[in-house]
Amino acid sequence: MSGWRQIHLKLFVTGEGEETFLATFFRQLRHFESGEVIITADYAFPQITVSTNAKKLAKHGKEVLEKIDKATVKKIRPWLLTSTGHYAVLVDDLETERRFLAESQFNFYQEQIHRILDAQPEIKNRFSVHFFVNMIEAYYFKHPEVVNQVCKTLLGEYPGDVENIRHPKQEIDKAIRSIDPKEKFREIKHGASIAKKLDLRKVLENPQHCRALRTLVAWIWEAMGRKRSQEYQLEQGLYWDVTVTQLAAQPPASQIRPLDAEE
Incomplete structure (x- = not known):
């Protein structure tokens, strides 16, 4: 299967649970005819919470920034500089109480980490920010x-x-x-x-649903050098308007949507 390239993707997570099993959650993306995509997880951002309350954010904002900076300097930046085959994703939960701040939280993470990463686009293009909505469960x-x-x-x-x-x-x-x-x-x-048993294809089988997750999978797909196809409904499915900007090949505008209202 031409077009694939071997990469090592590291998922930098904000919870101990995700570090334990997130690589397994994405196990179906690992193997293909000509090689293997290595996926690992690292609990790099312990207890980071971007508060929705202005007073709390003002009080704890510096602490949050310090945690992000520390993880970026010690883990993300060295990881990306080690090899051009290294890719990194910061994955966080977008829980219900901060759903309305999705774009702000995305920009906050991206801007803080890009500030520390090298200025070369090649380095920044191997890093992205994504969310589980509302959480992996x-x-x-x-x-x-x-x-x-x-x-x-x-x-x-x-x-x-x-x-x-x-x-x-x-x-x-x-x-x-x-x-x-x-x-x-x-x-x-x-x-x-x-x-270990969850079928990611089944999770993404409805092209209208799981826009945030599909956008993350599409980014990994691009990192592997693969064109989008019907697999995971990447060709026809909907994408989340907040994180889709990180894809090199943008889907048609008709496939880019905000999240629907919670049920």
Whole structure:
């Protein structure tokens, strides 16, 4: 399969759970006929929260900036400078209370990290910022059979766009407790088991849904040197207007949309 190139993608995450199993979540992107894409995760941004409250942001803003700067100087920049085959993505959750600030949070991350990265576009082009909406657990609802197997729940097919579920983790916990009140959702334990079996193609099978996730997958696809196709609905699917600007080949304007209202 011509056009592919071997890369090592590192996902810089803001949660311990994502560091544990996020590379597995994207395992289907790793292998192809002529080689392997290496995907790893690094818990580089502990407890970074960009507050929606102006007073809190003013109070804690310096601390947030210092954490971002430290991670960029010690981890992201050295990683990108080591090899032209190294790519980096900062992945954060866009939780429901800051959804309306999505563009501001995206710009905040990107501007702070670009400020420290080398001025050459070649370096910056191998870095991007993306979000799970509202969190990675939302995507589990697109493959309920796996959640049911791992968590002993009775979830059915979610009828709408899972990126509009306000509190995915709470919904899974509620489903577990409805079967066994003594049990609860264990983010790392259950998440690791779900990630091993989750089908990313199934998660992205509806071209109208999961715009933020599709945009991230498309960026990785480009990094691998691959043209968009029907796989993961990359050719016909919708993209998120906030993060799509990072794609070298922009989709048609008709495929670029904001997130829908939460359900």
